[in-house]
Amino acid sequence: MALLELKDLSLTIDEHKILQGISFDVEEGQIIGLIGPNGSGKTTLFNVISGFLKSSGGSITLGGEDISSLSPSLRAKRGIGRVFQNFGIFRDMTLEENILVALEALPKDQQKELGDLKEVVAGTLDMVGLSDSGKKKAGSLSGGQMRLLEIARTLKAGKGLFLLDEPTAGVSPKMTGQVADIIKELKRSGKTVLIIEHDLPFIGSICDEVVVLDVGKVVLQGTPAEVKESKELKEIYFGADPTT
Amino acid sequence: MDFIWHIIAITCMTIPHALAYNLVFGKGKILHFGPIGVSLVASYAVVIIAISTGSFIAATLVGLISVVLLSLFLAWLSLRLDQDAFGVMTIAVHLSILAVILNWNGLTRGALGIPGVPRFSFLSSVQSFAIAAAVVSLLFVIALRLIDRSSFGRQLQALAEHEWHAKSLGINRTKVHVIAFLVAGLGALATALLFPQYLAFLHPNDYQYPFLVFFITIIVAGNPGSVYGVLLSTILLTVLKEALRFLPLSSAVMGPVRLILFGIIMLAVVYWRRDTLFPKQRSI
Numbered sequence: 001m002a003l004l005e006l007k008d009l010s011l012t013i014d015e016h017k018i019l020q021g022i023s024f025d026v027e028e029g030q031i032i033g034l035i036g037p038n039g040s041g042k043t044t045l046f047n048v049i050s051g052f053l054k055s056s057g058g059s060i061t062l063g064g065e066d067i068s069s070l071s072p073s074l075r076a077k078r079g080i081g082r083v084f085q086n087f088g089i090f091r092d093m094t095l096e097e098n099i100l101v102a103l104e105a106l107p108k109d110q111q112k113e114l115g116d117l118k119e120v121v122a123g124t125l126d127m128v129g130l131s132d133s134g135k136k137k138a139g140s141l142s143g144g145q146m147r148l149l150e151i152a153r154t155l156k157a158g159k160g161l162f163l164l165d166e167p168t169a170g171v172s173p174k175m176t177g178q179v180a181d182i183i184k185e186l187k188r189s190g191k192t193v194l195i196i197e198h199d200l201p202f203i204g205s206i207c208d209e210v211v212v213l214d215v216g217k218v219v220l221q222g223t224p225a226e227v228k229e230s231k232e233l234k235e236i237y238f239g240a241d242p243t244t
Numbered sequence: 245m246d247f248i249w250h251i252i253a254i255t256c257m258t259i260p261h262a263l264a265y266n267l268v269f270g271k272g273k274i275l276h277f278g279p280i281g282v283s284l285v286a287s288y289a290v291v292i293i294a295i296s297t298g299s300f301i302a303a304t305l306v307g308l309i310s311v312v313l314l315s316l317f318l319a320w321l322s323l324r325l326d327q328d329a330f331g332v333m334t335i336a337v338h339l340s341i342l343a344v345i346l347n348w349n350g351l352t353r354g355a356l357g358i359p360g361v362p363r364f365s366f367l368s369s370v371q372s373f374a375i376a377a378a379v380v381s382l383l384f385v386i387a388l389r390l391i392d393r394s395s396f397g398r399q400l401q402a403l404a405e406h407e408w409h410a411k412s413l414g415i416n417r418t419k420v421h422v423i424a425f426l427v428a429g430l431g432a433l434a435t436a437l438l439f440p441q442y443l444a445f446l447h448p449n450d451y452q453y454p455f456l457v458f459f460i461t462i463i464v465a466g467n468p469g470s471v472y473g474v475l476l477s478t479i480l481l482t483v484l485k486e487a488l489r490f491l492p493l494s495s496a497v498m499g500p501v502r503l504i505l506f507g508i509i510m511l512a513v514v515y516w517r518r519d520t521l522f523p524k525q526r527s528i
Contacts, residue, residue, distance in 0.1 A: 052408055076414035088409040090402050101402050104395035105414035157413065 001064065003028040003192050004049070004161055009058035011041075011048055011216075018044050019216045022058070026161070031183070031193040033203040033224070036213035037236060042196045043085060045213070046163045049194075050082050051075045062161065077107055079160035083167055085196075087146045091139030095149060098138050099124050102157045114156075124156045128178075144175025151182050155191075162186060164195040168202065180206065204228060212236065249370040255482040256377030257438045260384040262462050262478045263471060264431020267388065268424045269460070270468030271397065273404035274322055275331035279459060281338030282318070282429055284451040286311045286436035288345060288352060291361050291446045300364060307433050315429035319422045338456070345448050357447030361440045373442050380434050389471050391427065400424055401469070454503055458485070461510045464517075481506070 002025035011019040019041050026032050034042050047053040049060055051072035060068050067075050082088065089098050099121045103114065114120050125131045128148040133141070141149065147167060154162060167183065168176045183206055186193055197203045203210060204224040212220035212227060214236045220227055227233055265279045289310040294303035318337070322330050345352045352358070367373055391397050399420050402410040411417060440446040458481070466477030488502060 050412060052411075072408070072411040073414050073416050076412055082412040084409060084412070088406070088412065090405045090409065092405055093398070093401060097398055097401075101395070101398040101410075101415070102413045104398065 001028075002026060002061075003063055004194070005059075005061040006049070007059045007061070009045070009048060009060065010056050011044060011053060012056045017216055019048065019055070022213075022216075022218055024211055024218060024221060026192055026194060028192055029187075029190045030208045031187050031195065031206055033207035033210040034194060034196045034213065035198070035200070035203060035210060035227075036219075039215075040213040041216040042213055043165055044216075046082065046165055046194075046196065049075075050080055050163060073105075076105070081154035081157060081162045083147075083150050083154055083162065083164045085165040085169055087143070087150060087170070089138045089141075089146050089150050089153075091137065093138060094135050095125060095130055095138055095141075096121050096134040098149060099153050099156065102153050106157060120156055124152050127156075128152045128182075142172075142175075143170040144172050144178070147171050147179055148175065148182065151179065155182070155186065160192060162191060162193045162195075164193060166196050166198065168197065168199060176202075200228065246370055249374045251483055251486050253370060253374040253377050253442060254486060255479055256374065256381040257435055257442065258462075258482050259377075259381035259475065259478050260431045260434035262431075262459060262474055263384050263388045264428045264434075265459055266463050266466070266469065266471070266474045267391065267400070268428045270463045270466075270470070270474060271392070271404065272400045272421075272424050273468070274421070274424070275327050276318065276322070276334050276425075276428070277331055277456060277460075278318060278334035278338045279428065279432060280451050280453075280456045281334070281341045282311060282314050283432040283436055284338075284341050284345060284448070285314050286429075286433045287440050287446055287451070288358075290433075290436055291358055291440050292351065294362050295358070295360075298362070300362075304437065307436060311429040311433045311436075312426065315425040316422065319418075319425040322421050322425070323418055338453075342448060342451065352448075355448065357445060357449075358440075359445050361444050361446055363441045363444070367438075367441055373438065377438055380438070384431065384434065385471065385475060388427075392469075392471050396420065396423060404469075454499070457503065457506055457510070461506045461513075464510055465513045467517075481509070 004026040007023050009019055009022040010017070022045060034045070036042055044053065048055050051070060055068065059066055062078055062080065065078070067078060070078070090101070093101065100117060103111065103117045103120060111117065122131070125134050128145070130145060130149065138146065138149065147170070151164070151167060164183070167179050171179055180202065183193065183195070187206065195203070195207070207224055210222065210224050210227040211218055212233060219236065220230055220232050261279065261283060268274050268276045286307045290303045290307035293306045294300055297303065318334065321333055325333055346354050348354070367376060399410065399415045402413070402415060403417055403420055407417065462477050462481050463474055465481065466474035485502060488498065493501060
């Protein structure tokens with residue numbers, strides 16, 4: 001059974017059709033890349049899945065449960081973890097507090113499973129090489145460090161489905177490698193990931209399947225190799241080839 | 245010497261309300277401009293019931309119920325309105341409560357106020373008021389410090405910094421806002437139990453907008469969200485307010501002078517701290 005099922009999902013705002021009949025499944029343990037030109041509806045789709053925008057039609061099923069009517073915080077409690085394009089960390093809080101606040105928002109039984117939360121915090125900071133900066137304000141970190149902290153926090157908060165919105169955006173090339181390593185670690189540990197990226201080689205190296213969006217519709221779906229070779233992808237990004 | 249005790253009493257009676265309001269306005273960055281309205285409801289509920297029944301237990305209970313109901317209403321509004329609209333609405337709530345109290349002469353005596361407010365038996369002197377208020381203040385300082393460092397405090401701060409990011413972690417905004425407004429209401433109630441008894445008189449003029457300006461100045465000057473900062477600014481600004489009485493000015497001039505002074509303090513602090521007072525919401 002698919003972990004996440006999107007069926008005929010649509011979103012209309014002020015008569016503008018932002019999403020139109022989006023349907024695809026994400027199997028447990030899969031990494032699915034979501035690509036498409038700017039304005040194709042990728043981040044909007046994430047906002048609908050995580051509950052920040054209410055869909056105009058269709059349904060979202062997570063682990064067999066219809067979550068379409070749930071609030072963002074309840075969807076998070078059901079296991080949807082989100083990494084935002086613009087660094088979803090709290091800059092006025094310390095690094096330790098940034099991780100702790102995520103762990104404390106988990107249901108009590110999950111908190112118990114994690115054990116001593118302070119140890120989890122220390123382990124998370126260690127994982128991203130920020131053990132010495134726990135008491136510092138998160139706003140003092142570089143873009144790459146913020147991204148690593150955000151992904152590691154989401155990972156430790158025990159989410160089942162990860163929505164990663166351009167995790168390498170604003171990250172130095174050196175740090176991009178570290179981000180990729182963490183995402184690969186997610187895959188090894190059997191987590192399910194839906195990732196938006198513009199870096200096609202990066203997507204090709206980590207994803208099982210790629211979904212291509214254009215003007216709010218799914219226009220292509222397949223393995224990274226299939227999508228890379230397709231004529232439709234080239235048309236979406238570069239326009240129709242006048243020689244053909 | 246009595247003046248020193250008076251300053252201690254006034255300062256310590258202001259602390260619970262200021263610290264509790266700081267939780268919503270300072271730490272939560274919620275544009276709540278109605279704390280004096282809550283205080284007004286609490287004070288009149290306590291005093292009217294205390295006079296009519298002679299029972300402080302009943303008066304406290306009714307005060308508590310009225311504060312809880314009003315706080316829940318404000319929390320409900322905060323969850324349904326944008327920040328700016330909520331700010332305007334809380335001003336309207338304060339104004340409406342004031343209008344009801346000024347015009348419901350049969351119950352509140354309107355603009356005449358209520359004289360002869362009964363006192364707890366142990367509050368017979370300025371010293372006893374100062375000591376009782378200091379004990380209550382100490383309890384509020386400890387409680388607010390614990391709240392500040394608790395998971396609730398972190399969740400409130402996370403929501404203040406970025407609502408979407410906080411919600412995506414599973415933080416329940418409704419629960420956090422309700423608790424914050426209830427705590428703020430309890431601070432207002434603590435002050436409402438002591439202040440009218442201290443003056444032995446309850447008058448709507450003591451709950452007008454200059455008092456809102458005073459509370460906002462306290463929080464802004466003390467660094468919004470900081471328990472110790474707001475505690476220190478409450479002490480300094482209350483002492484300053486009371487010390488102005490020594491200036492050779494008529495009572496007609498004293499009020500405006502105070503307002504101008506607190507306006508200047510607020511202007512200066514907001515100017516110097518303009519980048520840190522209210523974090524910028526980042527778009528998704």
